[in-house]
Amino acid sequence: MDTSSTEAKLANAKSVLTTVASVAGTLMLARSVALDFLPRQFQEYVFFNIYRFFSRFSTQLTIVVDEYDGFVKNEIYDAANVYLGSTISPSTQRLKVTKPEKENDFTVKMEQGVEIVDVYQGVKFKWVLVCRQVERRNFHNRRDFNASLISETRSFRVSFPKKHKNMVLQSYFPHIVKEAKSIKREKRTPKIFTVDYNNRYGNPWGAMNLDHPSNFDTLALDMKVKDTILKDLEMFVKRKDYYVKVGKAWKRGYLLYGPPGTGKSSLIAAMANYLNFDIYELELTEVRSNSHLKRLLLATANRSILVVEDIDCTIEFHDRFAESRNAQTRRNPPENQVTLSGFLNFLDGLWSSCGDERIIVFTTNHKDKLDPALLRPGRMDVHIHMSYCTPHGFKVLAANYLGIKDHRLFGEVEDLIRATEVTPAEVAEQLLRSDEIVTVLNELIEFLILKKKKKRGDQG
Numbered sequence: 001m002d003t004s005s006t007e008a009k010l011a012n013a014k015s016v017l018t019t020v021a022s023v024a025g026t027l028m029l030a031r032s033v034a035l036d037f038l039p040r041q042f043q044e045y046v047f048f049n050i051y052r053f054f055s056r057f058s059t060q061l062t063i064v065v066d067e068y069d070g071f072v073k074n075e076i077y078d079a080a081n082v083y084l085g086s087t088i089s090p091s092t093q094r095l096k097v098t099k100p101e102k103e104n105d106f107t108v109k110m111e112q113g114v115e116i117v118d119v120y121q122g123v124k125f126k127w128v129l130v131c132r133q134v135e136r137r138n139f140h141n142r143r144d145f146n147a148s149l150i151s152e153t154r155s156f157r158v159s160f161p162k163k164h165k166n167m168v169l170q171s172y173f174p175h176i177v178k179e180a181k182s183i184k185r186e187k188r189t190p191k192i193f194t195v196d197y198n199n200r201y202g203n204p205w206g207a208m209n210l211d212h213p214s215n216f217d218t219l220a221l222d223m224k225v226k227d228t229i230l231k232d233l234e235m236f237v238k239r240k241d242y243y244v245k246v247g248k249a250w251k252r253g254y255l256l257y258g259p260p261g262t263g264k265s266s267l268i269a270a271m272a273n274y275l276n277f278d279i280y281e282l283e284l285t286e287v288r289s290n291s292h293l294k295r296l297l298l299a300t301a302n303r304s305i306l307v308v309e310d311i312d313c314t315i316e317f318h319d320r321f322a323e324s325r326n327a328q329t330r331r332n333p334p335e336n337q338v339t340l341s342g343f344l345n346f347l348d349g350l351w352s353s354c355g356d357e358r359i360i361v362f363t364t365n366h367k368d369k370l371d372p373a374l375l376r377p378g379r380m381d382v383h384i385h386m387s388y389c390t391p392h393g394f395k396v397l398a399a400n401y402l403g404i405k406d407h408r409l410f411g412e413v414e415d416l417i418r419a420t421e422v423t424p425a426e427v428a429e430q431l432l433r434s435d436e437i438v439t440v441l442n443e444l445i446e447f448l449i450l451k452k453k454k455k456r457g458d459q460g
Contacts, residue, residue, distance in 0.1 A: 087118050110127070113128065123172075127157070130156070131152050133152050191209055191210055195283070219267060221386075221396075225384065233275060254361045256386055282307065347379055348379070394427060430443060
């Protein structure tokens with residue numbers, strides 16, 4: 001009886017396997033015929049309905065996160081791309097690693113078709129990157145130019161128990177976005193953006209890595225000035241909720257004024273390196289009109305420093321009365337003109353409300369030439385006088401260039417610096433002239449003596 005029962009079970013199992021194999025073969029044949037002879041739209045309709053039918057019996061839900069929503073980049077996709085690279089487990093057998101030139105860290109990302117499991121609040125999420133080749137398309141609208149270059153579509157598929165859908169949308173996805181921003185801030189290298197003023201379409205800003213080594217330890221600035229700037233920057237980046245509470249745009253304006261060579265550019269680079277902010281360098285004399293200026297400002301990103309150098313030299317920009325006089329003498333003022341009123345409107349209005357953590361730095365050699373409308377708080381909140389070199393500044397430069405903190409000739413050098421108007425750039429140039437410390441310091445003393453005599457001669 002046991003032998004007969006076993007043979008019966010084997011026969012039934014064989015019958016079931018034969019039936020399953022037959023059905024599977026039939027389905028594979030039907031799928032092959034469908035792919036070869038049926039229109040693509042019909043195929044998608046049939047397969048979608050088959051998937052929808054079987055999904056009714058599943059306890060899992062799958063959310064598709066496409067790279068683009070139309071022609072707009074999907075923030076969730078970008079965030080997941082960064083976030084998942086930090087959650088890859090040791091058991092992962094394949095991944096993608098990149099390192100742009102001059103970047104400090106490697107970037108780890110998911111590879112196509114590889115499943116990564118993430119656990120959040122005790123719930124298991126299965127992520128898969130899906131890439132699909134698409135035909136290139138030609139667009140007649142210039143704003144769609146970038147889309148015409150895309151040769152594949154990319155998306156993430158994340159599967160999880162259906163009952164956690166609300167938690168995913170309200171907590172998990174926001175968590176991914178927040179974590180991705182934190183990861184980017186830690187790994188990113190600050191960049192400097194300059195304008196291609198002939199670019200009429202697409203993003204007008206071009207970027208390169210900010211390789212400037214300047215930092216607050218190496219700046220030849222008075223200690224009180226350094227402390228003031230650092231405390232102000234630290235307070236600014238921590239006060240997002242405060243700015244929201246009082247209804248003000250999260251931005252801060254700085255005015256750096258003083259003679260050439262006093263370290264304005266080095267201070268800006270130090271601020272960018274300290275905050276890990278990008279720099280956008282704007283040359284107002286090259287901007288064609290207020291509308292062109294608006295386009296440039298709206299294309300800047302958050303956590304950035306907008307630099308407007310030598311604002312006192314901008315044509316007809318430092319004086320509102322010049323603007324009024326020109327308007328009276330011309331029946332039809334030219335459109336290719338940036339006006340002070342237009343610039344102030346952008347600073348106070350649309351641009352300032354279209355982003356967060358923006359710092360605006362204006363530089364000038366002649367503060368007295370600027371219109372008072374530019375100088376008021378809310379536009380230029382902090383005024384920093386970049387003075388001539390001081391004894392403290394000289395010691396910082398000596399430590400940077402010569403690697404020394406004290407020397408028997410320091411006293412004579414410091415006395416001459418107090419009596420002479422010499423810029424940090426001039427002192428630094430002298431310190432580069434030789435590798436012999438005594439030789440360099442003696443030549444610096446000679447340079448300062450000649451500078452002092454020349455000053456007396458000019459005054460006489």
